[in-house]
Amino acid sequence: MMRDARGAWTGCERVMDTLFGAVLNPLRHLGALAFLFFWLIALSGVYLYAVLDTSVEGAWRSVDDLSRNQWWFGGLLRSLHRYAADAFVLVAGLHLLREWLFGHYRGFRRYSWLTGVPLLLFALICGIGGFWLKWDQLGQFSATATAELLDWLPIFGSPFTRNFLVAEAVSDRLFSLFVFVHIGASLLLLFLAWFHVQRISHAQMLPPKRLAAGSTATLLALALLVPVMSQAPADLSVVQSAIAIDWLLLAVHPLMYATSPGWVWALSTGALLLLFSLPFTTRAARPAVARVDAAHCNGCRQCFDDCPYAAITMQPHPDGRPGKEIALVHADLCAGCGICTGACPPSTPFRSVEPLTTGIDMPQAPISVLRGRLETRLAALRGDRRIVVFGCDHGARVGTMESADVVAFSLLCTGMLPPSFVEYAMRCGATGVLVTGCAEGGCEFRLGNRWTGERLLGLRQPRLRARVPRERLRVVWAGRGDERSLRDALDALRDLPAPAMAGATGRPRRRVR
Numbered sequence: 232m233m234r235d236a237r238g239a240w241t242g243c244e245r246v247m248d249t250l251f252g253a254v255l256n257p258l259r260h261l262g263a264l265a266f267l268f269f270w271l272i273a274l275s276g277v278y279l280y281a282v283l284d285t286s287v288e289g290a291w292r293s294v295d296d297l298s299r300n301q302w303w304f305g306g307l308l309r310s311l312h313r314y315a316a317d318a319f320v321l322v323a324g325l326h327l328l329r330e331w332l333f334g335h336y337r338g339f340r341r342y343s344w345l346t347g348v349p350l351l352l353f354a355l356i357c358g359i360g361g362f363w364l365k366w367d368q369l370g371q372f373s374a375t376a377t378a379e380l381l382d383w384l385p386i387f388g389s390p391f392t393r394n395f396l397v398a399e400a401v402s403d404r405l406f407s408l409f410v411f412v413h414i415g416a417s418l419l420l421l422f423l424a425w426f427h428v429q430r431i432s433h434a435q436m437l438p439p440k441r442l443a444a445g446s447t448a449t450l451l452a453l454a455l456l457v458p459v460m461s462q463a464p465a466d467l468s469v470v471q472s473a474i475a476i477d478w479l480l481l482a483v484h485p486l487m488y489a490t491s492p493g494w495v496w497a498l499s500t501g502a503l504l505l506l507f508s509l510p511f512t513t514r515a516a517r518p519a520v521a522r523v524d525a526a527h528c529n530g531c532r533q534c535f536d537d538c539p540y541a542a543i544t545m546q547p548h549p550d551g552r553p554g555k556e557i558a559l560v561h562a563d564l565c566a567g568c569g570i571c572t573g574a575c576p577p578s579t580p581f582r583s584v585e586p587l588t589t590g591i592d593m594p595q596a597p598i599s600v601l602r603g604r605l606e607t608r609l610a611a612l613r614g615d616r617r618i619v620v621f622g623c624d625h626g627a628r629v630g631t632m633e634s635a636d637v638v639a640f641s642l643l644c645t646g647m648l649p650p651s652f653v654e655y656a657m658r659c660g661a662t663g664v665l666v667t668g669c670a671e672g673g674c675e676f677r678l679g680n681r682w683t684g685e686r687l688l689g690l691r692q693p694r695l696r697a698r699v700p701r702e703r704l705r706v707v708w709a710g711r712g713d714e715r716s717l718r719d720a721l722d723a724l725r726d727l728p729a730p731a732m733a734g735a736t737g738r739p740r741r742r743v744r
Contacts, residue, residue, distance in 0.1 A: 237332045245712065248670065253708065255442045259672035261326035263438040264446060268319040271447065275312040283364060285410055286403045294365040295461040302458060310454030316358050317479045318450065323351050338517060339540055339566045341510040346427040348506045353420040358480035360413035371465035372474055376484040383492035398467045430564060432541045433678060518567025519595040521560045525549055527577050528590035530556035533692055534571035539677040540564050543571060558591055568676040569593045569647030576693055578649040596643055605652070608638040609659045618724050619656040621648050623668040625675035627709040627717055637721060646679030650686040650695035653704060663703045663724030667717055670710030680708055702727065
């Protein structure tokens with residue numbers, strides 16, 4: 232069942248890739264979209280709080296006036312505030328669902344999961360509290376329903392519902408409590424979000440600019456076309472029989488009236504306990520941890536800068552030389568992706584050392600083994616065209632690309648590939664090189680595609696040298712099931728004119744770089 236659900240999600244991502252392109256696919260930027268919507272909520276909320284009359288008599292009037300007398304600014308911000316809150320809960324829930332479907336709650340991801348689950352809870356608390364401040368019939372309904380839910384707990388001395396029995400019971404002091412709940416929950420949400428990204432390097436705090444602009448424009452258009460209006464003022468003397476609610480933020484209230492407060496507490500508590508226990512109740516094979524070779528680590532800090540999960544820190548080198556550092560890998564944070572190997576300058580295959588030893592390497596897939604396999608398998612190919620494919624275990628299946636003129640190597644992550652291997656493959660007789668990995672925006676280890684692309688473009692160390700013929704190199708990001716795009720790239724390499732494909736053959740003479 233889990234596999235079917237994961238397949239359905241992957242299918243949805245492919246459909247969205249077709250509609251928006253992989254780079255702008257909202258399903259690949261759910262966490263970043265949640266941050267965008269949070270900042271829209273915060274910015275619009277500052278203005279709304281400045282004009283809000285936090286008194287029983289003036290609350291409804293001050294909010295309602297925004298929509299009726301200042302619809303072009305205050306009313307627009309009010310609607311944006313509401314729709315951004317709905318959007319935040321929606322994308323945060325989808326983000327949680329995606330991470331669960333793909334098993335991203337174990338091992339090195341445990342911290343992010345445990346700090347991410349409470350974010351959705353505080354978002355709902357913050358959203359519910361926001362309805363109380365406008366003190367219309369919906370706010371009255373929400374406040375009364377929340378009081379009934381809290382009264383079920385046997386830990387309070389007096390019932391909360393007594394505050395909503397008569398109009399005189401609702402005081403300005405109670406409104407101060409409403410403000411505290413709404414703003415306090417918002418600040419806690421921000422604080423937890425900061426913790427959530429602490430063990431993630433280069434965290435994506437905002438989606439791509441075009442996606443951010445499109446999402447903001449969509450919310451603004453919705454705010455203009457369907458503005459949020461206050462319902463009638465709260466009246467405790469009237470029993471509400473039917474009322475329109477926000478089903479994303481207030482679904483807990485009709486659920487309580489359809490069942491019971493006790494059932495809601497049991498359901499919500501059970502769901503939270505299940506989510507929090509997932510990282511501890513499911514076992515996954517622990518990835519092999521990157522190993523540092525002190526004799527070859529020169530303290531360049533490139534692995535430290537490129538690690539996606541802050542698993543590497545720098546410490547004084549054991550040789551005692553002043554100012555010299557060595558990388559230290561924290562086993563509980565290491566994802567076993569090998570991106571650090573691709574970042575290490577001594578990983579170049581042109582080095583004359585035997586065996587090839589680099590500053591940091593993956594014990595289950597040493598870079599020296601990749602060099603040896605590349606030399607052997609390329610030498611076994613015959614014909615005018617010899618193409619090498621470097622891929623990723625989590626992306627399109629590169630093994631299916633192998634043929635009489637193609638050899639393929641699937642790595643832990645494409646980010647593990649030192650860019651010098653592209654040049655080395657061509658020196659060994661490859662007429663073309665195809666580099667691929669997970670679909671764009673969907674890298675299993677977050678930064679593998681990004682760092683690989685920047686290294687091949689010469690924008691990040693270690694760089695692919697400018698003299699390497701770029702026409703003989705193709706870079707295609709493709710997920711599982713998108714092998715067709717790899718075949719198209721291979722056909723393009725096969726179709727290169729003969730002069731462009733002419734290159735050195737045989738094993739190159741290595742030298743230390």
